[in-house]
Amino acid sequence: MPSKIAYRFYPSLLNTYSRFLQGKLSExxxxxxxxxxxxxxxxxxxxxxxxxxAVLKGIGEDQFDFNILQTVRLRxxxxxxxxxxYCQYQIGDALIYGFVDVLGRxxxxxxxxxxxxxxxxxxxxxxxxxxxxxxxxxxxxIRYLITDFEQVYEEIYDADSDFSGQLEEVYSFKMFxxxxxxxxxNAKIFPKKP
Numbered sequence: 001m002p003s004k005i006a007y008r009f010y011p012s013l014l015n016t017y018s019r020f021l022q023g024k025l026s027e028x029x030x031x032x033x034x035x036x037x038x039x040x041x042x043x044x045x046x047x048x049x050x051x052x053x054a055v056l057k058g059i060g061e062d063q064f065d066f067n068i069l070q071t072v073r074l075r076x077x078x079x080x081x082x083x084x085x086y087c088q089y090q091i092g093d094a095l096i097y098g099f100v101d102v103l104g105r106x107x108x109x110x111x112x113x114x115x116x117x118x119x120x121x122x123x124x125x126x127x128x129x130x131x132x133x134x135x136x137x138x139x140x141x142i143r144y145l146i147t148d149f150e151q152v153y154e155e156i157y158d159a160d161s162d163f164s165g166q167l168e169e170v171y172s173f174k175m176f177x178x179x180x181x182x183x184x185x186n187a188k189i190f191p192k193k194p
Contacts, residue, residue, distance in 0.1 A: 005191050006093040007174055014096070014126035014166070017173045034177075035185045048113040051147070052101065055111060056083055064149070071152045072111065072145050077104020087133035091170055096129045100142070108139050112146040121146065122155050124165050131159055 013033065020030040032039070053059040055072050081103045088097040102109040108130055112122070122144045131142050141158040177184060184190065 003090075003093045005090065005095045007177065008095045008097065008188055008191055009173070010098040011096065011126035011129060012098070014169060014173060017176070018124065018126075018169055021169070021172070031180065031183055034189060035183075044113070044115060051113050052111050056101070068147055068149060068152060072147065075145055075152065075154065076102055077107055077109060079104070081105060081137075085134075087130045089129045089133035091129075091167065094170055094174060096126070096133075096170070098127070098130070100127070100130045100134070103134070103137065103139065106138060107141045107143050108134055109143045109145055112144050114146060114148050117146055117148045117151075117153050119153075120155065122157075126166050126169070128157055128161065128163055128166060131157070131161075135159075 016025065016030060016033045019025050020027070025033075050060050050063060054061045054064050054069060055076075061069060083102055084099050085103045085108070086097070087100055088095055090096075100108045101111050110127055110130075114121070125144075128142060131139065141156055143157075144155045146153040146155065177189060181190070
């Protein structure tokens with residue numbers, strides 16, 4: 001029987017914590033992200049969402065290079081079983097939840113956009129936790145389709161990949177949250193006890 005859930009977070013928040021650990025965000029910026037303090041979406045974030053809509057829904061296709069759209073579409077699983085699939089995975093007393101973009105019969109695919117691509121960019125991404133969340137669907141790998149709007153890249157991770165770095169960050173993030181509990185205003189992070 002799974003333990004009671006004491007923490008709830010989503011992969012992009014864990015990825016934000018990774019950026020904090022790397023010195024790319026201040027403690028206050030991390031706390032603002034945890035507390036969902038409204039910040040304007042960046043142009044890159046808006047473009048990323050628009051790209052996903054163009055690929056999966058055909059909305060706003062004219063904003064993007066036709067060849068890039070076609071390349072990404074050709075690399076999507078055939079058939080697509082479902083899009084925007086809710087996933088959750090429990091690690092001890094922490095629940096990690098979110099949505100994966102595309103589900104095929106044997107793999108999950110997440111669309112990513114970036115200004116500059118480097119190989120293994122998503123090696124330590126916390127969306128890898130979608131893999132065990134999707135085992136019941138028969139999913140054994142997650143594939144990232146990444147574009148810098150010039151080319152399309154792929155990174156593939158399977159159920160046997162080493163997720164120890166991500167696990168360490170989950171435990172470290174829980175400690176950070178406990179140490180800063182009085183500053184956490186996002187009620188979803190710490191579920192209410194019955």
